[in-house]
Amino acid sequence: MSTAYEELFRQALRIRMAEEKIAELYPSDKIQSPVHLSIGQEPHAAAVIGQLRKGDEVFTSYRNHAVYLAKGGDMKKMFAELYGKADGISKGKAGSMHLCAPEVGMMGASAIVSATLPHALGAAYAFKILRKKNIAVSITGDGSTEEGVFCECLNFASLKKLPLLFVIENNGLAIHSHIGTRQAFDLRKLALAYNIPYLNSDEGFDMTSIALKMRGAAARIRKTSTPMLFEIRTCRYKQHVGVSEDFDKGYRSRSEFNKWYARDPLVHNKKLINKYRSGIEKEINNAVDYAEKARFPGRGELLKDVC
Ligand SMILES: Cc1ncc(C[n+]2csc(CCOP(=O)(O)OP(=O)(O)O)c2C)c(N)n1
Numbered sequence: 001m002s003t004a005y006e007e008l009f010r011q012a013l014r015i016r017m018a019e020e021k022i023a024e025l026y027p028s029d030k031i032q033s034p035v036h037l038s039i040g041q042e043p044h045a046a047a048v049i050g051q052l053r054k055g056d057e058v059f060t061s062y063r064n065h066a067v068y069l070a071k072g073g074d075m076k077k078m079f080a081e082l083y084g085k086a087d088g089i090s091k092g093k094a095g096s097m098h099l100c101a102p103e104v105g106m107m108g109a110s111a112i113v114s115a116t117l118p119h120a121l122g123a124a125y126a127f128k129i130l131r132k133k134n135i136a137v138s139i140t141g142d143g144s145t146e147e148g149v150f151c152e153c154l155n156f157a158s159l160k161k162l163p164l165l166f167v168i169e170n171n172g173l174a175i176h177s178h179i180g181t182r183q184a185f186d187l188r189k190l191a192l193a194y195n196i197p198y199l200n201s202d203e204g205f206d207m208t209s210i211a212l213k214m215r216g217a218a219a220r221i222r223k224t225s226t227p228m229l230f231e232i233r234t235c236r237y238k239q240h241v242g243v244s245e246d247f248d249k250g251y252r253s254r255s256e257f258n259k260w261y262a263r264d265p266l267v268h269n270k271k272l273i274n275k276y277r278s279g280i281e282k283e284i285n286n287a288v289d290y291a292e293k294a295r296f297p298g299r300g301e302l303l304k305d306v307c
């Protein structure tokens with residue numbers, strides 16, 4: 001656990017560079033899976049997850065590379081999974097959208113919006129029943145708050161006083177729909193209606209402030225066993241799925257992106273970038289090499305572990 005800026009920066013840069021490598025490799029078609037990149041959204045992921053203990057459990061969405069890497073998932077196995085190889089996390093059967101590393105508390109992700117919310121709720125309920133001092137963290141997008149199950153989970157977590165943190169990555173978008181065209185409610189008021197304390201950050205790049213808020217929230221949830229909600233404003237740099245930019249689609253403006261980019265520490269903090277870049281490059285190149293050399297699953301693997 002660290003709120004030290006350099007450690008958070010190194011982790012966020014590592015995630016950015018791993019996803020930039022995915023973008024570079026993607027046109028070769030070696031990656032056998034659709035990819036939803038977190039580029040632009042890594043700093044807050046590093047700052048939030050950096051405050052958790054190994055036994056704390058995280059559940060998230062298809063946009064999950066950042067969460068997986070920050071929680072301690074193996075980068076080599078991630079690349080092998082993206083390549084569809086037998087040495088991948090799920091023997092190449094899950095692909096980019098369903099990463100997991102239960103041994104370090106990254107419990108899973110789903111392509112179905114909000115599908116992992118009840119899983120996080122169940123984990124928090126189990127922690128409570130078993131009197132474990134761990135917390136469960138659900139990390140989902142702003143779109144997930146429109147699903148009925150989101151309100152059901154807020155209600156149950158509050159009613160049963162569960163050690164659960166709802167983190168909402170508000171990038172203002174659900175595929176091509178802007179939040180203003182989708183939501184008639186105020187998330188803070190919604191959380192408070194369920195008696196769930198609400199925290200927020202309007203600056204997804206402010207790793208120190210997010211880490212400090214997160215550290216306080218995690219300590220409070222652990223101590224009092226009550227849920228909280230932390231909304232973080234952020235910016236998705238790439239298209240919803242895939243590795244390109246899509247400003248030509250007309251659903252968002254380049255000027256909004258430019259405002260975020262102008263203050264992106266992973267672009268502008270040259271001193272720290274230069275300090276950590278080559279070590280991270282080595283780790284990524286090793287992971288890609290591992291994925292390239294790994295074998296594809298044989299035909300006999302097809303129906304194993306799936307039912
Ligand atoms: C239950 C369900 N409804 C609709 C979809 C189609 N869908 C996939 S991603 C997405 C947008 C979700 O937006 P958000 O939760 O904000 O996450 P982001 O992609 O912005 O990270 C939608 C509607 C789905 N996968 N599952």
Ligand SMILES: [Mg+2]
Pocket residue numbers: 141142143169170171172173174175
């Ligand atoms: Mg969104």
